[in-house]
Structures are given as structure tokens and as C-alpha cells.
Amino acid sequence: MIQKPKGTKDILPGNSYKWAYVEEKAKEILENYGFKEIRVPVFEQTELFERGVGDTTDVVQKEMYTFLDKGERSITLRPEGTAGVVRAYLENGMASLPSPIKMWYMMPMYRYENVQKGRYREFRQIGAEIIGSASYKADVELIVMADQMIKKFNIPGVTLNINSIGCPVCRAKYQEALKAFIGKNLEQYCDTCKTRFEKNPMRILDCKEKKCKELNQGAPVILDYLCEECSTHFENVKKSLETLNIPYKIDSGIVRGLDYYTKTVFEFVSETEGYTVLGGGRYDELVEELGGQKTPAIGFAMGEDRLIDIFEKYNKSEEIEPKVPDLYIASIGNIAEETAINLALGLRKQGLYIETDICERSMKASLKYADKTNSKYLLVIGEDEVNTQNAKIKDMKTGEEKEIKLDVDEIIKNIK
Ligand code: ATP
Ligand code: MG
Numbered sequence: 001m002i003q004k005p006k007g008t009k010d011i012l013p014g015n016s017y018k019w020a021y022v023e024e025k026a027k028e029i030l031e032n033y034g035f036k037e038i039r040v041p042v043f044e045q046t047e048l049f050e051r052g053v054g055d056t057t058d059v060v061q062k063e064m065y066t067f068l069d070k071g072e073r074s075i076t077l078r079p080e081g082t083a084g085v086v087r088a089y090l091e092n093g094m095a096s097l098p099s100p101i102k103m104w105y106m107m108p109m110y111r112y113e114n115v116q117k118g119r120y121r122e123f124r125q126i127g128a129e130i131i132g133s134a135s136y137k138a139d140v141e142l143i144v145m146a147d148q149m150i151k152k153f154n155i156p157g158v159t160l161n162i163n164s165i166g167c168p169v170c171r172a173k174y175q176e177a178l179k180a181f182i183g184k185n186l187e188q189y190c191d192t193c194k195t196r197f198e199k200n201p202m203r204i205l206d207c208k209e210k211k212c213k214e215l216n217q218g219a220p221v222i223l224d225y226l227c228e229e230c231s232t233h234f235e236n237v238k239k240s241l242e243t244l245n246i247p248y249k250i251d252s253g254i255v256r257g258l259d260y261y262t263k264t265v266f267e268f269v270s271e272t273e274g275y276t277v278l279g280g281g282r283y284d285e286l287v288e289e290l291g292g293q294k295t296p297a298i299g300f301a302m303g304e305d306r307l308i309d310i311f312e313k314y315n316k317s318e319e320i321e322p323k324v325p326d327l328y329i330a331s332i333g334n335i336a337e338e339t340a341i342n343l344a345l346g347l348r349k350q351g352l353y354i355e356t357d358i359c360e361r362s363m364k365a366s367l368k369y370a371d372k373t374n375s376k377y378l379l380v381i382g383e384d385e386v387n388t389q390n391a392k393i394k395d396m397k398t399g400e401e402k403e404i405k406l407d408v409d410e411i412i413k414n415i416k
Contacts, residue, residue, distance in 0.1 A: 007113065007121025009305070014322070018308060021320045023106055025152050026126050026302075033145050035104040035128050040084035042108070046074040052083030052290055054259020056200040058208075061192065063111040077110035080258065081127045082283065082299055083290070089131055090292045099132030106304070118275045118306045128280075129299035131287065136236040138298050139264045139282060140244070143237075146278050146300050147246050150268050155310045157272040161251035162241075163265050164234040165202070166226050167284065174225035175201055181219050188215055206255045221252035230263055237264055260286040264298070270310055277310070278302040325355040326415055327393075328370035331381040332363050339386050339406065343379075346408040352415075371396070377415045381406070 004010060011019055027037075046066050053059050065077040078084050085103060088094075094101055106126045113119050128145065130138045143160070150158050166174065178201045182189070186197060189204065189212050196203040205216055226234065241248050248266075256265045256279060265281030280300025287295035327347065331340035344354045355373055357366045363380075370378050378394040385391040385406065392401045393414055404410050 005121065007115040007119075009120065009122070017322045018312065018320065019304070022153065022304065022308060022311065023126070026106070026149055027104075029145060029149050029152065030104040030126075030128060033102070033128075033141065035102040038085055038088060038103040038105050039107070040081070040088050040105070041078070042110075043075045043077050044084055044087065046076040048083050048087055048290070049076055049079060052086065052260060052286060053080060054200070056196050056203050057259050058206070058257055059111065063113055065110045065112060078107070079109055079111045081105050081107055081109070081125055081301060082129060082258075082260070082286070085127075085129050085299075086131070086286055086290050086292075086297070090287070090290060094131075095287075095292055095295065100138065101131045102128070103131075104128045118273065118303070118309065120305055123306075124304040125301040126304050127299060127301035129297060131297040132295055133298075134284070134296035136233050136240065136264075138296075139233075139237050140240040142280065142298055142300060143241065143266055144244060144246060146266075146268060146280065146302070149302065150278065153307060153311050153315075155270070155277075155307070155314055158268050158270050158277060160241075160246065160248040161254060161267045161269055162237070162248050163223070163251055163254040164226060164230055164263050165222050165255055165261055165265055165281075166230045167262050170225050170227040170230055171202070171222070174220065174222050177220040177225065178202065178205075182215075185215050200259065202255050203259075205253065206257055222255075223250070223252050233263055256281055260289065266300070268302075270306075273306070273310055275306060276303070277306050323353060325373050325375040326352045327354050327377045327379060327411070328373060328375035329354065329356045329379045329381065330363060330366040330370060331357070333383050335386050336381040336383060340381050343381075343406065343408065343411065347411060350408065350412060352412070379411070 049064060050060055059079045064079055067075055069075050085105065089101065104127065106124065108122055108124050110122055113121055115121060128142065130142060147160065179197065182197065182201060182204055186194060190207065190209045193204045193207050193212050204212065205219065207213065254265050254267055260283040261281040262284045263282040267276045268278040269276050278300055282298040284296040287297060329340045329344055331337045340356050344356045347354045355375060361369065375396055378396055379391055381391055389406045390403055391406050393404050393411065394401045402414060404414050
């Protein structure tokens with residue numbers, strides 16, 4: 001039998017209602033903050049991610065699904081959402097619309113990863129972007145919204161970690177100090193880190209290799225090098241979070257996996273699972289990097305697969321349950337079947353969830369199936385019922401039966 005590719009998953013009917021629930025609730029929150037949906041292509045020109053995400057990042061160096069199409073163009077399956085969203089923003093002239101532009105997306109992403117718990121090759125992200133505000137207030141609004149989303153899904157043990165990674169001005173000085181520190185032991189770092197030393201030493205702080213992590217202990221922290229503007233920005237973010245009673249920790253180790261970040265970066269980390277559920281930050285250089293005017297922006301992406309894994313673990317008897325039929329209509333004989341089909345049609349048009357037999361089952365088998373579907377009510381129609389236009393409707397929970405007219409309105413009245 002052919003199997004699905006490694007690192008992908010099938011979201012089956014017995015589970016998909018949970019995904020629908022999470023997406024619906026997330027969408028409600030996003031739209032209440034004024035974010036509008038954007039959908040961009042699954043594949044883009046490879047150059048977009050090389051320039052946008054950064055060619056010294058793990059994503060670009062190791063994880064992209066890149067191939068030549070039949071026209072010899074280099075194409076990449078999107079590994080993240082922001083680069084495509086910013087490309088669409090520029091390509092469609094959205095820069096001339098009233099700013100800020102607030103957009104959300106729910107899209108599958110593709111990364112050639114080492115498959116393990118919480119790390120897949122196809123995974124889904126729910127993301128939000130604010131393009132066109134330099135104010136710390138945008139950072140705060142976005143973090144507060146992310147916090148609200150995490151809380152909505154009732155998952156315990158998640159902490160908000162924040163950091164500032166400054167702007168190109170403060171980073172220049174910091175990188176000197178960092179290079180001096182790393183340079184002492186450079187030959188002990190992994191090969192990838194060595195290649196990053198000249199071009200982007202901060203990337204070395206994000207290396208997942210155990211050895212490199214150890215060597216990074218005691219490295220200078222960017223917070224000590226922030227320029228006046230970046231420092232004030234960060235202080236304002238912290239102050240606002242405190243005013244809003246949103247607990248956070250400073251984690252000077254967060255540099256984030258994508259190159260475009262500046263100033264505020266943040267992660268919502270699940271302490272129980274040991275991974276990040278939601279990550280984001282400011283990216284004031286990206287719009288310009290992709291050919292637009294310099295435009296400040298900030299965004300986040302939540303890992304939906306990770307969220308659902310935790311959600312399932314801690315929400316066993318949740319308010320959310322798969323939908324069950326309002327009514328199962330069983331029938332015997334041709335005329336009764338016709339009546340059953342007509343009633344089902346009329347009731348479905350009124351928005352009810354109705355099941356009938358489509359396997360030509362015997363009455364006995366049909367009743368057994370009705371039970372398996374967990375239908376709330378059962379209606380049995382035979383020749384007598386068609387003749388009298390009366391039938392018994394049974395409440396499957398209480399076992400109570402009631403004689404009613406075979407009529408759409410009458411049925412609706414009796415099953416609500
Ligand atoms: P990590 O450090 O865990 O590799 P990242 O920095 O690569 O994360 P982002 O690119 O910022 O992650 O993506 C945002 C979120 O998307 C992550 O916090 C995580 O929840 C989710 N995510 C990223 N990669 C994967 C993956 N391979 N499988 C499942 N979820 C993922
Ligand atoms: Mg990663």
C-alpha cells in the first residue's frame with residue numbers, strides 16, 4: 001500500500017472537528033482585532049525566501065522544498081507565511097491603502113525537517129501581520145491578541161518570553177562583541193555555525209546542536225547593546241504588558257529562526273511539551289528588503305499542529321464534540337422510502353442534520369446503524385405511517401416516544 005510522505009499527517013473525519021473548532025475560535029479573535037484574511041500561493045519563486053527569510057537561516061540552508069519546474073524556474077513550497085504576505089502586499093499596491101494593514105492567514109507550510117514530536121514536514125500555521133506601524137502599541141496589540149488565543153484554547157503551562165534584538169544600528173556593535181566571544185572557540189562549533197560566523201553571527205545563538213548550545217553559554221546579550229530608540233521601545237512594550245496584567249519573562253536567548261526580525265521578538269512556550277507554540281516579532285527591514293519603501297511591521301505565527309496536540313491532551317471532555325444527527329429516518333417499503341427522502345430533504349433545507357439509509361439495509365440493520373450514529377431522535381416510517389400520515393418519533397436518550405404528524409414543521413417542533 002502507498003503510504004503518506006514522512007512528516008505529513010491525515011486529518012481524519014473523527015478528528016477534523018477539533019481543527020475546525022480551533023480555526024473558528026482563532027478567526028473570531030483575529031477578526032475582532034480587525035485582521036482580514038489573506039491567502040497566498042503554496043509555492044513561490046525560491047528567491048523570495050532566500051531574500052525574505054535570509055540565506056543564513058536553518059529554513060533556507062536546510063529545510064526548503066525547492067525544485068525546478070518544467071520551465072526551469074526555481075520554485076519553493078512556502079516554509080512560512082510572512083515573506084509571501086509581504087510580497088503580495090507589495091505586488092498588489094497595498095502600500096497605498098490606509099495603514100496599518102492587518103492581515104491573518106491559516107495555511108499549511110513545508111519544511112524538510114528532522115521529524116519528531118511537534119516537528120513535521122507539512123504543518124499548519126495560523127498567523128497575523130500588522131504592516132505599517134512602528135509604534136510599540138502594535139507590538140502590544142499583537143502580543144495581547146496572541147495571549148488571548150492561547151488562553152481561549154485552555155492549554156496550561158504556557159509562558160510568554162520576550163526579548164529585543166535591536167535594529168541594524170545597535171546590532172552592529174553587538175555583533176562585534178559576539179564575534180569576539182564566539183571567535184575564541186570557533187573551531188569547536190558545528191560546520192553550519194562556522195559558515196555563519198562572518199555573515200550573521202547572531203544565527204549561531206539559534207543553533208540547535210548540543211555542543212554549540214554549550215559553547216554559547218555566557219555569550220554577550222543584545223539587551224546590553226540596545227540603542228536609545230530600541231531600548232525605549234522595549235521598555236514601553238514591557239510597561240504596557242504589565243499594565244494589562246500579561247505575565248512575561250525576558251529571555252535574552254531568543255533570536256528567532258528567521259533573519260528578518262528586529263526589535264521585539266516573542267515566543268509562547270509550552271513548558272509541559274518543551275516547545276514553542278507561537279512565535280513572532282517585529283520585522284522593520286523586510287518590506288524594504290523585498291523591494292518596497294521602508295515600512296515597519298510585526299507579526300506572529302502559531303503552530304496549529306502543536307496547539308492541537310496540546311489541546312487534545314488537556315481538553316478530553318471539552319465542550320466541543322463532533323456533530324451528531326438531529327434525526328435518523330428509517331423506512332420500510334418503497335412508498336415509505338419516498339416519504340423518508342422527501343422529509344429528509346425538507347428538514348435539511350431547514351438546516352437540520354438528518355441521516356437516512358443509503359445502503360438499502362434491512363429495518364433491523366438500519367436501527368442498529370441509527371444507534372451507532374448517536375442520532376438524537378429516530379423516526380420509523382412504514383406503509384401504515386404513510387397512510388395515516390402519523391408516526392412515532394423517539395427520543396434516543398430518554399427512550400420516550402411520541403406520536404406526531406409526518407410534516408416538516410411538526411417534526412422540527414418535536415426535536416428542538
Ligand atoms: P523552532 O525553533 O521550533 O524550529 P521556528 O523558529 O522554526 O521554530 P517559526 O518559523 O517561527 O518557528 O514558526 C512559528 C511556529 O510554527 C513555531 O513556534 C511552531 O509552533 C510552528 N512550527 C515551526 N516549524 C514547525 C514544524 N516543523 N512542525 C510543526 N510546527 C512547526
Ligand atoms: Mg525551525
